[in-house]
Amino acid sequence: MKGTRAARRHPAVVALAVFTVTACTPPKAPAPSPAPRPPEAAFGTSAGGPSVRVRPGRPGGEGGLVPVSGAASLVAPLGVDPACPAAIELGARNESARAGFADLFLEVSPPLTASRSMISSYLPAGYELSAKVLVGVPPTTPPGTYDLTLRAGGRRLRVPVSVVAADRPGDGGNLALRRPVRASSQNVNANYPACSVVDGDRGSGGWAGGNGWNDATFRAWPDTLDIDLGGPRRLARVDLYTLDTPRHPAATVGLRDWDVQARVAGTWRTVARVRGNTAGRTRSDFAAVTADAVRVSALAANGAGDYSRVVEVEAYGP
Numbered sequence: 484m485k486g487t488r489a490a491r492r493h494p495a496v497v498a499l500a501v502f503t504v505t506a507c508t509p510p511k512a513p514a515p516s517p518a519p520r521p522p523e524a525a526f527g528t529s530a531g532g533p534s535v536r537v538r539p540g541r542p543g544g545e546g547g548l549v550p551v552s553g554a555a556s557l558v559a560p561l562g563v564d565p566a567c568p569a570a571i572e573l574g575a576r577n578e579s580a581r582a583g584f585a586d587l588f589l590e591v592s593p594p595l596t597a598s599r600s601m602i603s604s605y606l607p608a609g610y611e612l613s614a615k616v617l618v619g620v621p622p623t624t625p626p627g628t629y630d631l632t633l634r635a636g637g638r639r640l641r642v643p644v645s646v647v648a649a650d651r652p653g654d655g656g657n658l659a660l661r662r663p664v665r666a667s668s669q670n671v672n673a674n675y676p677a678c679s680v681v682d683g684d685r686g687s688g689g690w691a692g693g694n695g696w697n698d699a700t701f702r703a704w705p706d707t708l709d710i711d712l713g714g715p716r717r718l719a720r721v722d723l724y725t726l727d728t729p730r731h732p733a734a735t736v737g738l739r740d741w742d743v744q745a746r747v748a749g750t751w752r753t754v755a756r757v758r759g760n761t762a763g764r765t766r767s768d769f770a771a772v773t774a775d776a777v778r779v780s781a782l783a784a785n786g787a788g789d790y791s792r793v794v795e796v797e798a799y800g801p
């Protein structure tokens with residue numbers, strides 16, 4: 484926070500701070516060959532994690548600094564892969580007529596942990612800032628409702644956090660949701676974990692921030708993602724979401740060819756083939772089988788044809 488304090492006193496530094504914030508604003512680009520980055524800071528520290536984002540917000544409103552949350556509540560499952568904790572976008576909107584510094588403070592009820600205790604940025608009038616906050620759930624946490632509290636400009640926003648068993652129903656029938664995933668390889672960057680393909684978030688906006696898998700074998704195929712269904716399940720459909728944003732469309736960086744396989748009585752069986760895909764979402768329907776695992780066997784990507792990039796995989800019964 485030293486930079487912001489200094490900037491408050493020196494207008495010349497303010498301009499520099501604005502420039503720095505602006506430079507961080509565009510979504511992180513998935514470079515065709517992602518450069519290795521150090522892993523994110525561990526839970527419980529205020530450093531690390533994706534950058535604070537600043538963008539134009541809604542003008543007017545209540546006035547002053549208003550805390551905002553990307554969701555009214557957060558579900559934090561127990562027993563999931565620690566590489567894919569529950570995440571929520573938190574921030575504030577400057578509804579005053581003047582620019583200023585926004586300091587946001589975060590608290591979470593123990594034993595839960597948050598990846599940040601503070602979010603701070605210079606904020607022009609009418610702008611919003613936000614940052615992704617990861618909520619860690621130690622394995623011995625009793626199921627129940629906990630509080631994540633955001634304080635900004637004298638206002639408080641409470642976001643309930645429901646700690647639930649990972650297998651709790653209410654997942655819309657997606658048999659793959661939060662199940663264990665094994666990938667043939669994983670990019671050295673810790674922001675592309677295999678478990679992110681079953682975290683329930685289909686959006687590509689969080690790419691490079693822990694919401695999608697990127698393999699580690701440049702131009703080598705196949706790449707596989709195996710999802711353990713936890714026992715025999717009737718299976719008739721698999722949906723795959725590949726990276727797809729206006730800046731990085733699926734037709735350029737997404738997965739092009741893959742086989743959908745189901746493990747039936749211990750043997751992998753190809754149940755669907757996708758070729759020439761250019762869409763962000765692809766649904767594969769097939770004759771129902773009883774399987775205890777699903778595999779996506781990636782065979783080619785679009786454009787540079789270099790890496791497999793998968794944001795989410797969902798599996799459904801007939």
Ligand SMILES: [Ca+2]
Nearest residue numbers: 679684694794
């Ligand atoms: Ca995901």
